[in-house]
Amino acid sequence: MEVALQAARNAQGAYLKDVNGHNALLAPIKQMPFDILSLIFQAVAQGSSEPVSPAHPSTVISQVCSDWRRIALESPSIW
Numbered sequence: 001m002e003v004a005l006q007a008a009r010n011a012q013g014a015y016l017k018d019v020n021g022h023n024a025l026l027a028p029i030k031q032m033p034f035d036i037l038s039l040i041f042q043a044v045a046q047g048s049s050e051p052v053s054p055a056h057p058s059t060v061i062s063q064v065c066s067d068w069r070r071i072a073l074e075s076p077s078i079w
Helices: 002-025 034-046 057-062 066-073
Strands: none
Touching: 034 057, 034 066, 057 066
16 A cells, blocks of 8 residues: 555656656746847846856846847857
């Protein structure tokens, strides 16, 4: 019985992981047009007086996800 219970818990954990992954894909930020995100990134980066470093907003933005990295790299004005 314990083995069956543990198997059910493992299956539940796997399903929850899948659901959370799908929810991330449906997040409203994923629907935001790239040009709007680029403008937001520019505003954030221009508001920083810190030189480009690991803590600079443009660096942080570029490390969030592959889409944001591509937008950041294609937006020279944030650097």
